[in-house]
Each structure stands twice: as C-alpha cells, then as structure tokens.
Amino acid sequence: MSVEKWIKDQEGRLAGGDLLAACEGQVLRLTLNRPQRRNALTDAVLLGLRDAFAVASKDNTLRAIVLTGAGDKAFCAGADLTPGDTPFQPDFARLTLPMADLMRAAHGCHVPIVGRINGVCMAGGMGLFGLCDMAIAVEEARFGMPEVKVGIFPMQILNVLRDLIPPRFLNEMCMTGQPIDAATAFSIGLLNKVVPAAQLDAAVERLVQDLLAVSPMAVRRGKYALRAVESMAFPERVAFTETAISAMIQTQDAREGLAAFNEKRPPQWKNR
Template sequence: MNTTETTSTNPATDELLVDRKGEVVRLTINRPHRRNALTEGVLIALGKAIAEASNDHSVRVIVLTGAGDKAFCAGADLTPGDTPFQPDFSRLTLAMGDLARVVHACRTPIIGRINGLCLAGGMGLFGMCDIAIAVEDARFGMPEVKIGIFPMQILTMLRDLIPPRFLNEMCITGRPINAQTAASIGLLNKVVPAAELDEAVDALAAEIVAVSPMAVRRGKYAMRAVESMSFHEMMAFTETSISAMIQTEDAREGLAAFNERRTPQWRGK
C-alpha cells in the first residue's frame, strides 16, 4: 500500500482541505467558525474534489467530514454575501444539485465521518455518503421550516434513507434527532465515542481497501443503475453484469486466492 500523505487545499477555496494517505482521500470542510456551513465556493470545491478522486482509480475511499469537534455541517451559510441561496433565474442548476450529480456518478465509496451537528444542507451531504459513522452527541435535523423554507433538494438524497413517517416529521416540524435515534432507523452504520471516531473510520476504510477495487466500482455503478428499473429490468441488468464481472482479472485472482488459501493481489481490472 502507498503510505504517502499529502495535504492541500482546493484552488477554488481555502475552506476545503484535501488530504490523501495511501488509497484514502479525506475531504474536510474547513469553516469551524461557521459550524462548517456551506457556501457556493465550498460546494463547487467539493464537487471538483470528489470528481477528481472518483476518476483516480488509485483512490479507494473518500472520507467526508467537517473541521473541529462541534459540527459536521450546519447547512447553508445564511450570512448575506456568503449564502448559496442567491437568486439567479438564468441558472438552470444550483451548486448543491451539481454536487449531488457528481456524487451520484462517483464510483468510489464515500464514508461520512459525522463529528457533530448535521443539519439542513449538512443532511444533504450526509445523504450522499454510502456509509456513515457518527459520534454519540451528533444531532441530525432539517430545520428549514423554522426560517420559512423547506428542504427541497435534501429530500432527493434522503427519501430512500429515512422511513417516511420520520422524514415527514423531521421536515414538517424541523425537530432534530440524536445519533441513537438515527442509528435505530438505519441512518448510521455505527455510533462511537468522539475519542474513537477516527479509529472506527480508519478501520472501515481499511476493510474497503482490502477488497477488490473493480468489484466495488462496478458494484456502485450497478446500485445506481438499478434505482429506477422494474424488477425484470433489474434482473436482466444484473444477470448481464455478473457474467461480465466473472471475466475480470480481479475475479480470476479472487477465485484463485480463495482456492489457494492466500491473500488476493488486486489489480483493479
């Protein structure tokens, strides 16, 4: 495994830290003074960083988090001049939607490292993650109705993750839930003490790095592709997909390693 480590900032903003260690890239929203609230610049930088990591097949895992120990992301920055809610009817897409499109096309697993408050637009980022681990005192909510708006785009990322009754209540009342409740309804993979968060995230990333990169990338593609298919369409697509996958170098290596009782040497092909 490559153990080189680099730290850089996206040229579009100094408020997103991009760190790489081996096959893992960590993206940190670096606005702790604003509870890591989102600006348009941060959203654009996130989209560029995720697209770059997804296109680099040597990157096996993306970790998304916020700076400090208070908030993962408290939503959009509502400060005049900083908020991404700028009315411009000449634009056909918005920065959050563009980021969601990039993430939907991303073939690299994204782990959400939820280190504190996760509210509003932060819930949108949370919903974009494939797997999520949170600290015990994390809270999750969509308080948009309290300022006269509704979590419109966020619903796109959360409607298949949150049971309908919980989703209705969270959106309509704006009331947050704690980490234990989020875990009980399947929103979180794990809840840990703050002191154990990095250890848990690193262990999960190591598990992903240990498996076939080709299988994971093709698998994420398949999971996205079948989302709007009927049963018969899904079955036909997956039948074709598994037949092609068996012919890959990783599948041949995995089967050989299994029969020879050794650790596979993945090539990602």
C-alpha cells in the same frame, strides 16, 4: 487527472481554504474547513466538493473518500444564511444550482464515500450526509432538517434522503424541523455505527481498511450497478444484473479472488 495532481494544482486554494483535500495513499480526505461557522456551506464549498467527486470518480487508483468537518462541534450546520456567498442567494441566470451539481457528481462517483460525522449535521449538511455510502457518528451528533423554521423546505436534499429515512420519520423531521439524536439515527438505519468522540477516528479507519482489503474493481462496478438499478422495474433490474455479473466474472480481480480462495491465501488485487 489523478486526485493527487488535482490537489497539487489547487495549491491549497480550494474554495478559498474553506475546503481541505488531502490524498493519503488510496484514500481521499475532504474536510469542510469553516469551524467558526459550524462548517456552513457556501457556493464555493459546494462547487469544490463537486469537482473533488468528479475527479475522484475518474481516478481508478482511489479506493475510498472520507468526508468530514473541521473541529469537534459540527459536521455541517447547513447553508450559510448570513448575507454574502450563501447558496440561497438568487441568480436566475443560473440554470443549475451548486447543491444539485454536487449531488450529480457524487451520485456518479464510483468510489465509496464514508461520512465521518463529528458533530451537528443539519439542513444542507444532511444533504452531504445523504451522499455518503456509509457513515459513523459521534454520540453527541444531532441530525435535522430545520428549514421550515426559516420559511423554506428541504427540497433538494430530499433527493438523497427519501430512500434513507423511513417515511414517518422523514415527514416529522421535514414538517416540524425537530432533530433526532445519533442513537435514533442509528436505530432507523441512517448510521453504520455510533461511537464516543475519542473513538471516532479509529472506527472510521477500521471501515476504511475494510474497503482497502477487498477488490477495488468489484467495489467500483458494484457501486455503479447499485446506482444504475435505482429507477429500474424488477424485470429491468434482473436483466441488468445478469449481464453485469457475467462481465464481472471476466475481470482479473474475480479470477484472482477465486484463485486465492481455492489456494487459501490472501488475494493480490489487480484492479482490472
């Protein structure tokens, strides 16, 4: 199923309207739509995102995913802690958790995910942020894991943050619950760029256009390889990648790219 058809089948009811999805050409835009709750997460939102990433991964026409929050105050403030549909509501009959299911789907998604960080990014929001392959934030953004302040620990989101945040910063953020600002996040490599709020959309669009300009086949196969080698030892990584590059050279995109380079013309990607 294409992403466009999946969105149409939802009829605007994705997560009860708390998650918006729009397909603009080859770009899927996902927006957390709970600005009144600083885009806090519910089970329905997490599962909606899970489904979106799962469908996106199977749509070979898709070139990029942009993930953001509604409004101008918060990207995502984490789980909704009010009574009701909170991800912290215990259900011992459930064998897997929505956040973990989302992480599995995003990790297996071969489409680049761009984070448009338009404000506060806390707790579970850091988990969503960690799922992004690239991210651009406004200067006012703040990043934190305040779970210890309510008696818990950011267990699940560490799966996607432990390799992104240097150990000393990670320990301090997890154990004190104190946030860092966008400038600090950029300085430790968590962000690709920090911009004034008025320039956020333009900066994100430039990054998206850069993704649309390159070979879709190379990006999909490349992202798959990046994920595949994560847990491999060096000898296995070398063996995997030497096989992967041999197969990649046989693709139509590789042949077109080499031909365009030699003929000094823009490539016409075949996506094959």
